[in-house]
Amino acid sequence: MALYNFKKIMVVPTSKEFIDITLSKTQRKTPTVVHKHYQIHRIRHFYMRKVKFTQQNYHDRLSQILTDFPKLDDIHPFYADLMNVLYDKDHYKLALGQINIAKNLIDNVSKDYVRLMKYGDSLYRCKQLKRAALGRMCTIMKRQKQSLEYLEQVRQHLSRLPTIDPNTRTLLLCGYPNVGKSSFINKVTRADVEVQPYAFTTKSLFVGHMDYKYLRWQVVDTPGILDHPLEERNTIEMQAITALAHLRSAVLYVMDVSEQCGQTLEQQLELFNNIRPLFANKPLLIVANKCDVKKISELTEEDQKIFADLTAEGISVIETSTLTEEGVMTVKTEACDKLLAHRVDGKMKGKKVHDVLNRLHLAVPAKRDEKARPPFIPEGARIGRKTMEVDAPKRKTERDLEVEMGDDYILDLQKYWDLMNQDEKYDVIPEIWEGHNIADYIDPDIMKEELKVKDEEMQEIRQLAKQIREKRKLKIVCSKDKDVHGPRLPRTVKKVERKTLEKEMGDLGLDMTGKDDSHYAVNARRSRSVGVAKKRKREASVVPTSRTRSQSASRPPRDQSGVRDPKMAKQAKKLMKNQQKDMNRQGKKGEADRHVFDLKPKHLFSGKRKSGTNDHR
Amino acid sequence: MRIEKCYFCSGPVYPGHGTMFVRNDCKTFRFCKSKCLKNFKKKRNPRKTRWTKAFRKASGKELTVDNCLEFEKRRNVAVKYQRELWSKTVEAMRKVEGIKRKRQAQFIFNRLKKGKQLEKEEAISEVKKNIHLIKAPHAGKTKVMEEKMVQKLQDVEMGDD
Numbered sequence: 001m002a003l004y005n006f007k008k009i010m011v012v013p014t015s016k017e018f019i020d021i022t023l024s025k026t027q028r029k030t031p032t033v034v035h036k037h038y039q040i041h042r043i044r045h046f047y048m049r050k051v052k053f054t055q056q057n058y059h060d061r062l063s064q065i066l067t068d069f070p071k072l073d074d075i076h077p078f079y080a081d082l083m084n085v086l087y088d089k090d091h092y093k094l095a096l097g098q099i100n101i102a103k104n105l106i107d108n109v110s111k112d113y114v115r116l117m118k119y120g121d122s123l124y125r126c127k128q129l130k131r132a133a134l135g136r137m138c139t140i141m142k143r144q145k146q147s148l149e150y151l152e153q154v155r156q157h158l159s160r161l162p163t164i165d166p167n168t169r170t171l172l173l174c175g176y177p178n179v180g181k182s183s184f185i186n187k188v189t190r191a192d193v194e195v196q197p198y199a200f201t202t203k204s205l206f207v208g209h210m211d212y213k214y215l216r217w218q219v220v221d222t223p224g225i226l227d228h229p230l231e232e233r234n235t236i237e238m239q240a241i242t243a244l245a246h247l248r249s250a251v252l253y254v255m256d257v258s259e260q261c262g263q264t265l266e267q268q269l270e271l272f273n274n275i276r277p278l279f280a281n282k283p284l285l286i287v288a289n290k291c292d293v294k295k296i297s298e299l300t301e302e303d304q305k306i307f308a309d310l311t312a313e314g315i316s317v318i319e320t321s322t323l324t325e326e327g328v329m330t331v332k333t334e335a336c337d338k339l340l341a342h343r344v345d346g347k348m349k350g351k352k353v354h355d356v357l358n359r360l361h362l363a364v365p366a367k368r369d370e371k372a373r374p375p376f377i378p379e380g381a382r383i384g385r386k387t388m389e390v391d392a393p394k395r396k397t398e399r400d401l402e403v404e405m406g407d408d409y410i411l412d413l414q415k416y417w418d419l420m421n422q423d424e425k426y427d428v429i430p431e432i433w434e435g436h437n438i439a440d441y442i443d444p445d446i447m448k449e450e451l452k453v454k455d456e457e458m459q460e461i462r463q464l465a466k467q468i469r470e471k472r473k474l475k476i477v478c479s480k481d482k483d484v485h486g487p488r489l490p491r492t493v494k495k496v497e498r499k500t501l502e503k504e505m506g507d508l509g510l511d512m513t514g515k516d517d518s519h520y521a522v523n524a525r526r527s528r529s530v531g532v533a534k535k536r537k538r539e540a541s542v543v544p545t546s547r548t549r550s551q552s553a554s555r556p557p558r559d560q561s562g563v564r565d566p567k568m569a570k571q572a573k574k575l576m577k578n579q580q581k582d583m584n585r586q587g588k589k590g591e592a593d594r595h596v597f598d599l600k601p602k603h604l605f606s607g608k609r610k611s612g613t614n615d616h617r
Numbered sequence: 618m619r620i621e622k623c624y625f626c627s628g629p630v631y632p633g634h635g636t637m638f639v640r641n642d643c644k645t646f647r648f649c650k651s652k653c654l655k656n657f658k659k660k661r662n663p664r665k666t667r668w669t670k671a672f673r674k675a676s677g678k679e680l681t682v683d684n685c686l687e688f689e690k691r692r693n694v695a696v697k698y699q700r701e702l703w704s705k706t707v708e709a710m711r712k713v714e715g716i717k718r719k720r721q722a723q724f725i726f727n728r729l730k731k732g733k734q735l736e737k738e739e740a741i742s743e744v745k746k747n748i749h750l751i752k753a754p755h756a757g758k759t760k761v762m763e764e765k766m767v768q769k770l771q772d773v774e775m776g777d778d
Binding site: 418419420421424427429430431432433434435436437438439440441461462464465467468469471472475505508509510511 | 618619620629688689690691692697698699700703706707709710713714736737739740741743744747748750751752753755756757759
């Protein structure tokens, strides 16, 4: 349908842009390099290509514009008329005509210059021809500036027109300005048309959609119409007239009973009679709006007579108030029903109906006995059907509650929960316990395990082993602590004190009481009594009584054994000291200490050797 | 809200922690920390990465088959809230948790018994070799030894005679 293409019209560039785009495209998409020394046919081909490419581009874009824009003759007369009203048919056609002419001119220019190019004999000539051709094409486009601008504006407006399907079920609202047409459409559909106290708030057609009897209905809101002859009407009113004229719909003529719109009832009736011819063949309904302010019964006799006349003619008059929503639904249902009936009638009179009727056949089974078998309609469906037809107030929604309570409203979804015990609805449900999801558990079995008995025997052994390890570590620590400087002496050199011996052995568990008679105690006493070692005379006749005793008591110290007199002792001592001098000076531990502290002393390995050896430099 | 399991280390992923990776076959992988995610991206097998629970279970270091582990299982059935059912479940959870811990500990204890056996033997050998460090060999036996010596001497004398 021509409807939807209005949004798909390509953007119409300005003339400057158009030229820029095309020329830059030519530059990019055609080869750019040509030299004087090429063969002449190659040069000619090169330039001809450029001219033809530019022409092609212009042609394509202009053709696209021409095809995109709707032809006023091809579209539905409603849209044709609407466009005429909005954009002036003549201007529109003229603009498109200009574009067409421009397209043809460009084609001609290109043809001519390509022909001329065949006779170009040098690069310079061909180049000039190309320049001339492109220049002429661009000039043609420059002249189209106005048309292109106009078409762009038309395109933008066109894409914003409301999508009114002229053939579907439509309700059309018309009347004076400020009577309540936009309020009505706001109430009945989801449309959100501006409602303001000044006249001509609605300046163009608006569409809303509603559902009734499982069908989609369009509701078209028009700008208000004033009462003057057709020729004097402005664009805005003309839109309303166009809609009235072309759309096959039910017409709802809205009147303001309270005369708040600024027109009296007579004036409104005048208008009604004036545009009556437009209502031919359309189901008509009069909506007496703003009845919350003034009811028809409160009017004067003459005014009431007007309404009575209208009703007598067969046009139903319904009182409504868009403010209190009284009567709005009745209007809707009546209008829809009337229109449906009208449309069905129309279809029945047509030729296509028989195809459909032939397929619609309600097969009724033949009666076999006298028992009545009416159709079964469940209770819920019956109630539902009633509410749909009467549109009784449905149950209170959360939104209604919210509006009612205002700031106090709290969204409490838990009240709708369906649990086994209704009083548990507001419980705080635990989800996690100690790192586990409660949802993963169900009723468990309760089971218990017995603890194992420890092994007692092993405990003892373990304790002993522990003690051993401790003692070992202690010993290691003690020996490390000793910090021995100098030669390590054998254990026999040290004298073992009786006390320490008895203490140690006592710790190890031996019984050390009453050891005065023991060997070590006696010896200790013996050695004390002997004292310092005397010089022993060489007396071979003296036989020691007991070997052990003589040896321990009478052995002289080393520096006195074999020494005859003090003079000799002095000499011996002197010898000893002389021998040790060297070692001491060199810091040696003893005779056997051959350790070299510094293998490579610096003073022997650096510097020049002037005269001397490596022992000194 | 639930605590998920990390794909790599099988640790808990609390709400607001960790990352989730969704593969092209719509399988989701949750990770508790970037360590796990990085290991996953390196294509490491959690069953071979020693510090993960998957390794420990696969190599038999922890309790795997036990009926107390069957209680925690994701059931894809929605159960309507009932206060008593929930409170009973929490109680049961407590008990099951206690039992589970004991059993897991017992399993590990049994596994480490071999070590205890070795320790035992080592202690015994230690005692045998180095008892002299804390106890003299003849501690508490002086009287007996004296008697023995006396006996010997007497025997010798008797023999002489």
